[in-house]
Amino acid sequence: MSIVLGIDIGGSGVKGAPVDLDKGEFAAERFRIETPEESTPEAVATVVAEIVEHFADQIGKDTPIGITVPAPVRHGRIPMIANLHADWKGLEAEAFFSERLGRPVTVVNDADAAGIAEVHYGAAKDTEGVVILTTLGTGIGTAVINDGVLLPNTELGHIEVDGHDAESRAAKSAKEREDLSYKEWAVRLQRYYETMQMLFWPDLFVVGGGVSKKHEKFLPLLDLETPIVPAALLNSAGIIGAARMAADRA
Missing domain, CATH: 3.30.420.40 (ATPase, nucleotide binding domain)
Known part of the structure; x- marks a missing residue:
């Protein structure tokens, strides 16, 4: 599994790219969509699904996806939120995205993801x-x-x-x-x-x-x-x- 899709959910944009994990770099050009003005989990999940579909030819059907959010994530659940819609608070985010996308999803805090990337590749x-x-x-x-x-x-x-x-x-x-x-x-x-x-x-x-x-x-x-x-x-x-x-x- 050398190519895995990473998606970064932010307050202004949702960005994604397949990542070559052997090299620690994008395997294709990043794709970005504006974060919906009404940034509910359902609205953002629609954007995330669009990004997944955009790269469907480059990732396997069962390949896991990593998603960052601007919030703490405790065992797949988001306990509080500041930069997205209030409905994210209490969301079982990993279960929600896994069901929506039909594949394994790991949801992590955005700073934590950046730290892991810098330690492994940066x-x-x-x-x-x-x-x-x-x-x-x-x-x-x-x-x-x-x-x-x-x-x-x-x-x-x-x-x-x-x-x-x-x-x-x-x-x-x-x-x-x-x-x-x-x-x-x-x-x-x-x-x-x-x-x-x-x-x-x-x-x-x-x-x-x-x-x-x-x-x-x-x-x-x-x-x-x-x-x-x-x-x-x-x-x-x-x-x-x-x-x-x-x-x-x-």
Whole structure:
């Protein structure tokens, strides 16, 4: 099973691609459809089914599918939701999508999928010990992986730093909202990452999110004992990680 379909459900778009798991890269060009304005599970499942059909010639009929969601996923169930319709709360998501698509489905948190992708194929490949991936965007998403084993559903963007919820001051959205320079933002990132370092003593930090494309503007300003590097897979990480996690469970 070297080709598995990964699908990334986001607040603005649903994206999918078959992934070559031997290489850790797309086996065909990514296909994207806008997330329905009324983003109920049923409406999104219709879009997901369209993406599956788009790649039907490239995946086997019984090939598992990996799907990411912007939410925690506990044993296939979504306990809470922020960026999609409220009907997702409490959804038995794996059973729902498996029944709708007629094949095995693994549903995972989007940051967790990105972390798995970076560990197996990206910036953290061959790193022993604890890797913490952070995505700097509207909030701060996190994934914690120890020797390839994921600790799922961490929400370490919400640790308290200097009396504040960390992501309220250190996410990319805070930089934009307060019109901070990269130098000013780096002061806040320094406090966030040094606090994370003190709590977990990881072997590597990987920084993802769209802003990681401009990593040279802020990562060199940080002074940490733990190495910190930009993510390598960028926007493809969620899809690749979801496919890998689906294959690992098959």
